[in-house]
Amino acid sequence: MNVTDERKGDVLILHLAGRLDSSNSPVFEKDLLNRIGTGERRLVLDFADLEYISSAGLRILLMGAKRLRPQGGQLVLCALKDPIREVLQLSGFLSILTVCATIEDGLAKAAA
Amino acid sequence: MGREIVLTLRNDLGELSRLAEAVDSFGTELGVPAQVLYHFNLAFDEFITNTVSYGYMEAGEHAIEVRVGCDGERFWAEMSDDGRPFDPFSEAPEPDLDSSVDERRIGGLGVYLVKTLMDEVSYRREGDYNRIYFAKRLAANSAGDHQSQRAT
Numbered sequence: 001m002n003v004t005d006e007r008k009g010d011v012l013i014l015h016l017a018g019r020l021d022s023s024n025s026p027v028f029e030k031d032l033l034n035r036i037g038t039g040e041r042r043l044v045l046d047f048a049d050l051e052y053i054s055s056a057g058l059r060i061l062l063m064g065a066k067r068l069r070p071q072g073g074q075l076v077l078c079a080l081k082d083p084i085r086e087v088l089q090l091s092g093f094l095s096i097l098t099v100c101a102t103i104e105d106g107l108a109k110a111a112a
Numbered sequence: 113m114g115r116e117i118v119l120t121l122r123n124d125l126g127e128l129s130r131l132a133e134a135v136d137s138f139g140t141e142l143g144v145p146a147q148v149l150y151h152f153n154l155a156f157d158e159f160i161t162n163t164v165s166y167g168y169m170e171a172g173e174h175a176i177e178v179r180v181g182c183d184g185e186r187f188w189a190e191m192s193d194d195g196r197p198f199d200p201f202s203e204a205p206e207p208d209l210d211s212s213v214d215e216r217r218i219g220g221l222g223v224y225l226v227k228t229l230m231d232e233v234s235y236r237r238e239g240d241y242n243r244i245y246f247a248k249r250l251a252a253n254s255a256g257d258h259q260s261q262r263a264t
Contacts, residue, residue: 019132021153022161023125052132052150054157055222065213083150090228091221092209 001050003031011042011110013103017049020057029060036064041073042110046103048079058091065097074098078106115142116181123164123174123193131156135180142182148248151229152180152189155246158222159191159200163242167195186231188247198242199235201227 001018012035020028035043043064047053065075078100080088088094100106117138121127132153139149160176168174177192204223208216227233232247 019129021125021128021132021157023128052153054154054161055218055225056157056161058221059218062213062216062218066216069213083147086147087150087154087225090225091207096213096216 001028003028008107009111011044011107012040013044013046013107015046015049019052020050020060021052021054022056025054025056025060028057029063032060032064033067036067036073041068041071043068043074044076044078044103044106044110046078046106047081047084048103050081050084053084053087055091058087058093061093061097074110074112076100076106076110078103114181114183116179119178119180121160121176121178123168123176125161125164127176128157128160131160131178138180139182139187142187144182144187144250148187148250151226151248152187152246154222155189155226155230156191158226159244161222162198162200163191163193163195167193167198167242169196182250184250186247186249188232188245191244192241194240195242197237199237200244201233201235 001016001020001024004015004017006013006015061075061077068075076098079102080099088097088099098109100109117134119131119134121131135152135156136149139152156178163176174194178189180189182188200223205220207220207224226246230246231249232245234245236243
């Protein structure tokens with residue numbers, strides 16, 4: 001999986017591309033938690049080019065949301081492909097994570 | 113008669129992407145919907161991660177055999193490993209699907225997803241091997257053939 005950074009004001013966008021599976025999830029976990037640890041509070045994860053996420057990837061999303069919440073931060077997911085949305089829905093994640101249809105909506109949500 | 117492929121993987125998570133490629137190209141060629149292939153990759157991811165991470169008492173190379181097949185009515189897979197006995201369907205914890213972000217636990221989610229997304233799952237221990245089977249029925253015309261055969 002490739003991760004590309006983009007900064008818009010105080011929002012950090014991470015564009016994820018490819019597959020987030022058990023083999024690369026430890027790297028992404030460390031990356032995401034490091035960014036939160038160094039003070040990022042408004043994060044948008046752009047899933048437009050993400051083809052696949054496993055339960056190991058879901059775990060990281062939950063960890064990120066857990067870390068940000070007490071600090072008043074925001075973790076926003078956007079542009080999910082249908083199979084990924086289905087997996088989040090079955091996992092009960094759509095009710096606890098912020099999910100937006102487009103990156104523009106995601107940015108607005110994160111900046112709010 | 114159906115078609116099937118057999119892959120022998122090393123006990124290394126890096127093998128997951130090679131497996132996903134093989135499953136995607138095999139399934140796509142047979143007209144299996146992309147969503148079903150996604151569900152199969154989720155299942156492989158879950159079980160192979162379990163086996164590689166917790167299945168072996170000592171370090172060293174082990175083989176995990178994966179067979180994937182299609183018989184017209186169902187797309188199925190069977191995985192065999194020589195790790196310690198482990199039935200993921202009965203031993204995984206129940207997932208927590210309802211509590212708030214702060215209280216939510218994540219254990220058991222992967223197995224829960226597999227059970228939910230597959231039409232059939234089974235586990236058996238055969239000698240020194242764990243054998244995990246899962247399958248999804250395909251809503252293809254072959255299902256219709258089956259029904260008309262039953263009707264006659």
